[in-house]
Amino acid sequence: MKPNYLLSNQFKKIGWILFIPSMILGLLFVIFQFQPEFLDMKVFAILESGIAPWETNQGFCVITQTNLADEIIGILLIISLFFIAFSKEKNEDEFISKIRLESLLWATYINYAVLILAILFVYGGSAFWVLVYNIFTILLFFIIRFNWVIRKTRKLAKDEK
Amino acid sequence: MKNSIRVERAIKKITQEDLSRLVQVSRQTINAIESEKYVPSTLLSLKISKIFEKNVNDIFQLEESDWKES
Numbered sequence: 430m431k432p433n434y435l436l437s438n439q440f441k442k443i444g445w446i447l448f449i450p451s452m453i454l455g456l457l458f459v460i461f462q463f464q465p466e467f468l469d470m471k472v473f474a475i476l477e478s479g480i481a482p483w484e485t486n487q488g489f490c491v492i493t494q495t496n497l498a499d500e501i502i503g504i505l506l507i508i509s510l511f512f513i514a515f516s517k518e519k520n521e522d523e524f525i526s527k528i529r530l531e532s533l534l535w536a537t538y539i540n541y542a543v544l545i546l547a548i549l550f551v552y553g554g555s556a557f558w559v560l561v562y563n564i565f566t567i568l569l570f571f572i573i574r575f576n577w578v579i580r581k582t583r584k585l586a587k588d589e590k
Numbered sequence: 591m592k593n594s595i596r597v598e599r600a601i602k603k604i605t606q607e608d609l610s611r612l613v614q615v616s617r618q619t620i621n622a623i624e625s626e627k628y629v630p631s632t633l634l635s636l637k638i639s640k641i642f643e644k645n646v647n648d649i650f651q652l653e654e655s656d657w658k659e660s
Contacts, residue, residue, distance in 0.1 A: 520616035524628050579618070586606065586621035 433526060436516040444512025451505035458502055468497040480557070503564070510568040518579065528578050536571035592651045595624050598642045613637040 457463035471492050478487035518525050543566065547559040599609060610620045613634060622628035623638075630638070639646045 518616075522615040522619050523631050523634060524619035524622055525616060527628070582618040582622060585625075586617045589606065589621060 433517075433521070434515075435521065436512060438517045438519055438521075440512040440516035444509045444514075444516065447505060447509035448513060451502060451509050454498075454502045455506055458498055464496040464498045468501070470495070470497060472497070506565055507568075510565060510572065514568050514572050514575070524582075525579065528582070529575060532571055532575035532578060535574050536567055539570050539574075540567040591629050591656055592626070592653055593623065594649050594651075595620070595638065598644070598649060602642065609638070609641065612641050 454463065472495055474488065474491055474493045476487065476489060477491055477493050540563070544559070544563055547556070547563075551559050595609070599606070604612075606620045606624070607617055610617045613620075614637075615634065619628065619630075619634075623630050623634075635646050635650055639649050642649060
């Protein structure tokens with residue numbers, strides 16, 4: 430058998446277990462600026478600057494002060510969404526792989542369509558947040574589309590007996 | 591592409607579920623092939639034919655429209 434580059438089925442459950450608390454922390458961070466003090470620390474930075482990389486006060490390979498909440502939440506969200514998106518179905522086969530690839534293409538189209546609209550119509554600080562959300566939306570769109578189609582085909586198969 | 595899986599199943603008196611287990615795919619896959627929403631790989635076509643003890647050509651047939659698709 431050729432490899433299909435997917436994680437084993439158990440990772441789906443691990444993904445959901447990680448995703449729910451990460452999502453809650455993410456919302457706390459966005460809504461209430463959740464940044465507990467014990468996460469204030471000095472870290473190594475390859476690049477540090479203002480919003481734009483050409484702004485002054487930039488440093489290369491420096492030690493800087495930060496709160497690690499956003500780093501941790503961001504990485505947890507990416508990893509958990511990855512686990513949910515790219516672990517095998519219990520009955521992964523060629524038809525499901527086809528749905529998977531189609532959904533990935535679909536998610537990429539939708540993601541960039543939404544991004545283009547946001548670039549055109551969102552300005553100021555919100556534009557920065559659009560880019561932040563965009564880190565996760567491609568995986569989210571994929572997960573929603575893939576599971577919706579899988580559920581639909583499963584239902585069709587079940588109705589016919 | 592047309593196929594006569596539904597007929598063959600009826601002759602052999604097996605369900606979609608049974609067939610899916612015999613050829614090691616999901617039930618959705620058999621359902622999608624029967625309702626001509628999915629064209630199976632050569633490998634899966636060969637397996638299905640083997641279960642019904644027929645040639646691939648006896649179960650899967652090209653249609654005129656298969657030639658017009660780009």
